[in-house]
């Protein structure tokens with residue numbers, strides 16, 4: 001015969017199966033059924049299965065759930081609000097720090113703030129190919145160049161070949177010389 005005295009006296013599932021978990025100190029219930037300790041005997045005799053939290057609980061007869069859904073939503077909302085607040089604070093702090101660092105660089109080390117990425121970069125980063133002063137830093141200008149280059153490679157070649165048969169001939173020849181198929 002097995003000793004059930006250390007097993008939880010609450011129930012699980014729609015059929016009120018006996019819970020097989022071990023009790024926690026000073027209780028006749030397990031950790032997940034601790035709440036049952038608050039019920040009166042009368043409440044216990046009217047226990048119901050909550051379709052939301054899937055636990056056997058005591059709640060109003062005309063209700064399908066024990067109120068857990070509302071609790072969960074409120075808890076989640078509060079947590080989300082709290083997280084948001086912390087995130088915003090952190091972000092603001094970070095922004096302030098960055099702003100100060102930027103200012104320091106500009107004031108003390110001949111840095112400039114890029115109009116595009118809003119970062120402080122050395123003045124040498126703001127000199128264009130024709131030695132002109134630029135408002136965007138080298139990194140942003142390189143990035144832009146790359147973008148432009150990509151745009152050229154996705155031009156509508158079919159259209160261009162139609163308008164310019166000479167170009168098409170050259171392309172054919174180029175591809176033949178390089179062992180490629182010509183796709184248009």
Ligand SMILES: [Zn+2]
Nearest residue numbers: 008019030033
């Ligand atoms: Zn239990």
Ligand SMILES: [Zn+2]
Nearest residue numbers: 050053066068
């Ligand atoms: Zn519930």
Ligand SMILES: [Zn+2]
Nearest residue numbers: 114117137140
């Ligand atoms: Zn930049």
